[in-house]
Amino acid sequence: MESKLIDSLIKAVGKEGVLRTPEDLAVYSYDGTFAEGQPDVIVLPGTTEQVSQIVKLAAEARVPLVPRGMGSGLAAGSIPMPRGGIVICLTRMNHILEIDAENATVRAEAGVVTADLQAEVEKRGLFYPPDPSSIRHSTIGGNIACNAGGPRCLKYGVTGDYVLGLTVVLADGSILKTGGKPIKDVTGYDLNGLFTGSEGTLGLITEALLRLVAKPRYARTALAEFASLADASRTVNAILTAGIVPATLELMDQTAIVCIEEAMHLGLRTDVEASLLIETDGADEQTVLREIEASARICQETGARSVKMAQNEAERSSLWKARRSISPSLARKAPNKLGEDITVPRSAIPEVVQRLRAISVKYGLPIVIFGHAGDGNLHPNILFDKRQPDQWAKVEQMVAEIFDASLALGGTLSGEHGVGVLKQPYLERALGPISVGIQRNIKQALDPMNILNPGKIFPA
Amino acid sequence: MESKLIDSLIKAVGKEGVLRTPEDLAVYSYDGTFAEGQPDVIVLPGTTEQVSQIVKLAAEARVPLVPRGMGSGLAAGSIPMPRGGIVICLTRMNHILEIDAENATVRAEAGVVTADLQAEVEKRGLFYPPDPSSIRHSTIGGNIACNAGGPRCLKYGVTGDYVLGLTVVLADGSILKTGGKPIKDVTGYDLNGLFTGSEGTLGLITEALLRLVAKPRYARTALAEFASLADASRTVNAILTAGIVPATLELMDQTAIVCIEEAMHLGLRTDVEASLLIETDGADEQTVLREIEASARICQETGARSVKMAQNEAERSSLWKARRSISPSLARKAPNKLGEDITVPRSAIPEVVQRLRAISVKYGLPIVIFGHAGDGNLHPNILFDKRQPDQWAKVEQMVAEIFDASLALGGTLSGEHGVGVLKQPYLERALGPISVGIQRNIKQALDPMNILNPGKIFPA
Numbered sequence: 001m002e003s004k005l006i007d008s009l010i011k012a013v014g015k016e017g018v019l020r021t022p023e024d025l026a027v028y029s030y031d032g033t034f035a036e037g038q039p040d041v042i043v044l045p046g047t048t049e050q051v052s053q054i055v056k057l058a059a060e061a062r063v064p065l066v067p068r069g070m071g072s073g074l075a076a077g078s079i080p081m082p083r084g085g086i087v088i089c090l091t092r093m094n095h096i097l098e099i100d101a102e103n104a105t106v107r108a109e110a111g112v113v114t115a116d117l118q119a120e121v122e123k124r125g126l127f128y129p130p131d132p133s134s135i136r137h138s139t140i141g142g143n144i145a146c147n148a149g150g151p152r153c154l155k156y157g158v159t160g161d162y163v164l165g166l167t168v169v170l171a172d173g174s175i176l177k178t179g180g181k182p183i184k185d186v187t188g189y190d191l192n193g194l195f196t197g198s199e200g201t202l203g204l205i206t207e208a209l210l211r212l213v214a215k216p217r218y219a220r221t222a223l224a225e226f227a228s229l230a231d232a233s234r235t236v237n238a239i240l241t242a243g244i245v246p247a248t249l250e251l252m253d254q255t256a257i258v259c260i261e262e263a264m265h266l267g268l269r270t271d272v273e274a275s276l277l278i279e280t281d282g283a284d285e286q287t288v289l290r291e292i293e294a295s296a297r298i299c300q301e302t303g304a305r306s307v308k309m310a311q312n313e314a315e316r317s318s319l320w321k322a323r324r325s326i327s328p329s330l331a332r333k334a335p336n337k338l339g340e341d342i343t344v345p346r347s348a349i350p351e352v353v354q355r356l357r358a359i360s361v362k363y364g365l366p367i368v369i370f371g372h373a374g375d376g377n378l379h380p381n382i383l384f385d386k387r388q389p390d391q392w393a394k395v396e397q398m399v400a401e402i403f404d405a406s407l408a409l410g411g412t413l414s415g416e417h418g419v420g421v422l423k424q425p426y427l428e429r430a431l432g433p434i435s436v437g438i439q440r441n442i443k444q445a446l447d448p449m450n451i452l453n454p455g456k457i458f459p460a
Numbered sequence: 461m462e463s464k465l466i467d468s469l470i471k472a473v474g475k476e477g478v479l480r481t482p483e484d485l486a487v488y489s490y491d492g493t494f495a496e497g498q499p500d501v502i503v504l505p506g507t508t509e510q511v512s513q514i515v516k517l518a519a520e521a522r523v524p525l526v527p528r529g530m531g532s533g534l535a536a537g538s539i540p541m542p543r544g545g546i547v548i549c550l551t552r553m554n555h556i557l558e559i560d561a562e563n564a565t566v567r568a569e570a571g572v573v574t575a576d577l578q579a580e581v582e583k584r585g586l587f588y589p590p591d592p593s594s595i596r597h598s599t600i601g602g603n604i605a606c607n608a609g610g611p612r613c614l615k616y617g618v619t620g621d622y623v624l625g626l627t628v629v630l631a632d633g634s635i636l637k638t639g640g641k642p643i644k645d646v647t648g649y650d651l652n653g654l655f656t657g658s659e660g661t662l663g664l665i666t667e668a669l670l671r672l673v674a675k676p677r678y679a680r681t682a683l684a685e686f687a688s689l690a691d692a693s694r695t696v697n698a699i700l701t702a703g704i705v706p707a708t709l710e711l712m713d714q715t716a717i718v719c720i721e722e723a724m725h726l727g728l729r730t731d732v733e734a735s736l737l738i739e740t741d742g743a744d745e746q747t748v749l750r751e752i753e754a755s756a757r758i759c760q761e762t763g764a765r766s767v768k769m770a771q772n773e774a775e776r777s778s779l780w781k782a783r784r785s786i787s788p789s790l791a792r793k794a795p796n797k798l799g800e801d802i803t804v805p806r807s808a809i810p811e812v813v814q815r816l817r818a819i820s821v822k823y824g825l826p827i828v829i830f831g832h833a834g835d836g837n838l839h840p841n842i843l844f845d846k847r848q849p850d851q852w853a854k855v856e857q858m859v860a861e862i863f864d865a866s867l868a869l870g871g872t873l874s875g876e877h878g879v880g881v882l883k884q885p886y887l888e889r890a891l892g893p894i895s896v897g898i899q900r901n902i903k904q905a906l907d908p909m910n911i912l913n914p915g916k917i918f919p920a
Binding site for chain 2 (some may be wrong): 241372
């Protein structure tokens with residue numbers, strides 16, 4: 001990279017905002033995946049105006065710009081690919097700018113960690129529902145760029161459902177403001193929707209105006225164990241069809257239950273095919289109770305072996321312990337895991353689980369299955385040992401077959417993580433050439449020089 | 461229009477699908493506004509493939525294509541402007557193709573009337589919530605093209621929140637399929653969001669896959685009358701902040717109440733500044749009751765003069781009668797009305813109502829105000845007599861000042877109706893030149909010859 005460009009970057013953001021040591025370059029070469037790509041330089045702007053200057057400099061020099069927050073992404077969307085260019089890291093833009101209680105909105109810079117934002121608004125009795133599992137270290141900007149989900153999204157909707165407005169630096173450095181505090185707006189195209197989930201390829205999100213709701217005051221939790229996965233799956237539908245929308249409806253299949261029980265000794269039955277963790281929440285204690293009781297009744301009617309309902313906070317937290325123990329339990333079982341986030345029509349859950357099991361048997365590596373059953377969004381996690389080269393090759397084939405299984409059942413590649421680099425080979429198979437074609441046209445229209453996160457979403 | 465093109469259109473859709481008599485041309489020159497623009501020909505395709513053929517013919521001949529359903533639009537978005545070209549009317553594509561109870565989805569052609577779709581899915585215990593007031597004659601395709609709202613959208617969200625997938629004929633005649641049955645999907649850009657609300661300028665929507673919810677089994681309704689509009693407005697916030705999300709939270713200001721009472725003699729108090737119609741609904745009778753009782757209590761605490769709660773279906777329908785009588789009441793008061801759909805941050809409702817009143821006084825024409833207070837979405841209706849030329853000139857100035865008032869308070873031009881032709885002069889003031897610029901880029905990328913609904917959204 002030319003030293004003239006480096007000098008200009010230093011001029012734009014200050015010396016302390018430009019990182020170039022080998023250690024720094026190494027740190028910013030990773031995200032939450034096994035992928036790796038080293039930038040030439042990392043820039044840490046403090047304001048939208050600085051971001052705009054950086055984009056103008058990059059555009060002038062035709063140098064790729066790779067935006068990132070905390071680098072917790074699970075699709076390699078924030079790693080320079082193949083390598084080089086400027087990583088623009090927004091973690092210093094971490095200020096909550098306004099909480100408007102009357103209109104139930106919060107305005108925040110892109111680098112605010114999502115859990116921090118939630119804690120702040122909850123102090124005022126407000127609530128920002130989206131809860132990706134990376135919540136304690138991922139940022140609002142990254143959540144929006146990937147349209148992040150989470151267990152609570154069944155009831156509350158995903159990140160994009162809370163985006164009222166964005167500040168976006170476009171590919172020519174101009175600063176776009178979209179939306180505003182009105183909840184409804186049909187004036188022109190839905191730019192909030194277009195930038196949300198665009199993985200940094202259409203513009204750099206520097207600020208967001210988010211919708212909030214009233215903080216739920218009560219929550220009730222139940223765990224239901226099912227001899228048959230098909231019964232568990234039918235139960236999900238029966239609950240939703242009864243007009244109950246739990247905050248959370250999480251499925252764990254037998255592989256997950258066994259894996260957790262082996263690691264944690266929580267007293268879970270390992271002879272069941274599936275369990276459902278159900279949580280209702282809301283402002284009214286009686287309503288929340290009635291909903292969990294009705295859900296539990298439905299579980300019994302649809303053939304649950306057992307239904308445990310938490311009677312107090314300690315019991316509630318003990319029921320959640322199983323779900324929260326999945327990741328550490330997996331780590332005890334194998335050195336590495338690779339988790340996907342396929343999403344299928346709810347009715348296809350039993351069939352896709354069968355197919356995932358068959359893939360596991362075929363390749364001789366465990367696939368642990370859990371996820372947001374109410375959304376049809378499953379996280380099959382392949383367990384393996386990366387040090388054994390034949391295992392990595394198998395994992396890649398297994399991933400391809402997992403995607404095939406999802407697509408064959410009317411499902412999709414990704415419900416939460418995005419395409420990034422890793423899902424590119426499957427994009428056209430999932431969406432078809434016409435869809436990919438017009439998405440490329442949109443990318444070309446908004447970023448004609450292809451400097452914003454090049455090499456992401458679209459196969460080269 | 462060349463007779464060769466007419467012949468090709470007849471070949472594509474059959475003789476009975478091509479209308480050209482002076483009477484037909486006149487009928488298809490209007491929508492729900494005062495605007496008018498006559499097409500050269502009307503084509504009524506029966507399939508997506510026929511739509512694709514028509515688009516290819518229009519593209520080849522460089523002739524404008526104006527899509528429409530039942531022509532109930534309120535922004536002149538489905539009228540040829542200035543005149544000429546092909547109106548492509550999708551009302552013959554009115555089949556419900558699939559109701560999938562297990563996944564709670566419905567697939568329908570664009571020309572299905574929304575109320576018909578609702579009635580069909582309700583037979584299976586399912587529910588399609590969006591309820592624009594045109595529901596009995598507007599179509600699903602038109603609702604999606606405008607991202608229609610309605611009273612129930614406070615709780616349930618707008619049309620776009622229910623769009624899972626679309627079939628869209630693009631400007632080159634190719635057929636795009638977006639989305640699918642999975643509830644979550646972050647594979648590539650959000651094309652559902654982009655086409656929803658794009659008013660037929662980016663592609664022609666021929667089919668939709670819509671998400672459904674469980675049909676609410678119970679509803680409870682209350683009417684609260686307030687001496688002060690500010691109190692009524694504060695009440696809206698107090699209810700939402702308490703964690704109650706009514707299906708409906710409708711505001712009528714004094715002008716609306718007086719107008720209804722004069723026409724209908726329902727026994728409404730006319731010495732109050734505002735009333736709120738509140739309805740809660742859901743699957744559980746007790747919960748629905750608790751929510752309406754809590755809402756009524758909040759109304760009393762925030763200074764309501766009176767709160768009437770319906771004790772049975774007859775009382776409920778009598779409370780709704782006032783709200784439903786607005787349009788006929790307005791018709792009795794003046795020969796013409798022009799209704800806008802500005803949307804402001806909720807907290808700005810009292811201030812915007814003050815400003816609307818001042819505009820009314822300044823021009824000497826009544827403005828009747830009602831709307832979806834929970835969303836900040838108001839319908840100021842100017843009453844006038846179009847036969848008096850000075851009144852029409854005044855109305856145009858009043859509309860400009862209404863938009864100014866909304867924008868000045870952080871509001872927007874349109875919460876439900878779209879931009880069409882009528883709001884074009886205000887578009888750049890509302891969104892800024894950068895936003896309009898990139899929207900033009902998107903339009904150019906998807907419709908480079910500008911044949912899809914030209915002259916809409918963007919000022920010439």
